[in-house]
Amino acid sequence: MTLQRSRPRLMILDDPGAVDRRVAELIADLIREKPECVLGLATGGTPVGAYRELVGMHQQQSLDFSRLTTFNLDEYVGLSGDHPQSYRYFMQHHLFDHVNVQPSRTHVPNGRARDIDREAREYEKKIDSAGGIDLQLLGIGSNGHIAFNEPGSPIESRTRTVELTAETIEDNARFFETADEVPGTAITMGIGTILESKRIVLMATGDAKADAVRTAVEDDPDPINPASLLQLHSNVTFVLDRAAAGGLSTSGSR
Numbered sequence: 691m692t693l694q695r696s697r698p699r700l701m702i703l704d705d706p707g708a709v710d711r712r713v714a715e716l717i718a719d720l721i722r723e724k725p726e727c728v729l730g731l732a733t734g735g736t737p738v739g740a741y742r743e744l745v746g747m748h749q750q751q752s753l754d755f756s757r758l759t760t761f762n763l764d765e766y767v768g769l770s771g772d773h774p775q776s777y778r779y780f781m782q783h784h785l786f787d788h789v790n791v792q793p794s795r796t797h798v799p800n801g802r803a804r805d806i807d808r809e810a811r812e813y814e815k816k817i818d819s820a821g822g823i824d825l826q827l828l829g830i831g832s833n834g835h836i837a838f839n840e841p842g843s844p845i846e847s848r849t850r851t852v853e854l855t856a857e858t859i860e861d862n863a864r865f866f867e868t869a870d871e872v873p874g875t876a877i878t879m880g881i882g883t884i885l886e887s888k889r890i891v892l893m894a895t896g897d898a899k900a901d902a903v904r905t906a907v908e909d910d911p912d913p914i915n916p917a918s919l920l921q922l923h924s925n926v927t928f929v930l931d932r933a934a935a936g937g938l939s940t941s942g943s944r
C-alpha cells in the first residue's frame with residue numbers, strides 16, 4: 691500500500707448497463723489472465739447487473755471460475771447464510787450458484803459466528819493465506835461509506851464489527867419489509883484491509899450517488915468520507931454512469 695495521494699482513474703459511461711458490462715469485462719480479463727486470482731466482491735443493488743453479465747460470460751463463453759477464490763466485504767451480524775437478506779444468500783443467488791466456482795473457495799464473513807471478533811481475525815488471516823486480494827469490487831454508500839466502513843472509520847481499520855448509521859439503515863431498508871428489520875450491526879473488512887488489495891474497482895450509478903462520488907474524488911482524503919481514502923491507493927478505477935458522475939468538475943476517460 692502506498693500512502694501517496696493519487697487520482698482515481700475515471701471511466702464515465704452512458705448508462706448503468708454500460709457500467710455493468712465494463713465492470714464484468716474488467717473482472718473477466720483478470721480471470722482469463724490469472725485463473726487462480728483472488729476476487730474481493732461486493733453486495734447491494736449496484737453490482738447485481740455486473741454479476742448477471744459474468745454469469746452470461748460463464749454460460750456463453752465458458753468463463754472459468756473453477757480456480758479462483760473470493761472474499762466478500764461484509765455481512766450483517768445475526769443473519770444466517772440462508773436468510774434472504776444475508777449477503778451470503780445474495781452472492782449464492784446472484785453469482786455463485788450460476789458459475790463453476792468451488793464453494794469452499796467462496797468466503798463471506800459469518801454473521802452468526804459465536805465469537806464474532808475471532809471470526810474477524812480469522813477472516814483477515816484467510817485473505818492473507820490466499821495471497822491477498824487481486825481485485826476488490828466496491829460500491830459506495832450515499833454517505834460515502836465503502837463496505838460497512840461508515841464515516842469516521844480509521845484508515846488502518848481491519849475486519850471488525852461496526853454499528854450501522856441511521857442513513858445506511860434507511861438506504862438498505864428497501865431490501866427488507868421494514869427499516870426495523872435491518873440489523874444494526876455488521877462485520878466488515880476495514881479500510882486498511884481494502885487498501886491492501888492490489889487493484890480496486892468502485893462502481894456507482896444514478897444521481898443519488900453523485901455527491902458521494904464527487905467528494906470521494908475531489909475532496910481531500912478524510913475518514914469522515916471513507917471513499918476519499920481510496921485516493922491513498924495507486925490503482926483505483928471508478929466506473930460511473932453519467933448520473934453518478936454528474937457532480938464531478940472534471941471529466942474522465944471513456
Ligand code: PGA
Nearest residue numbers: 734735736829830831837
Ligand atoms: P447499493 O449500496 O449498491 O445498494 O447502492 C452500495 C453500498 O452501500 O456500498
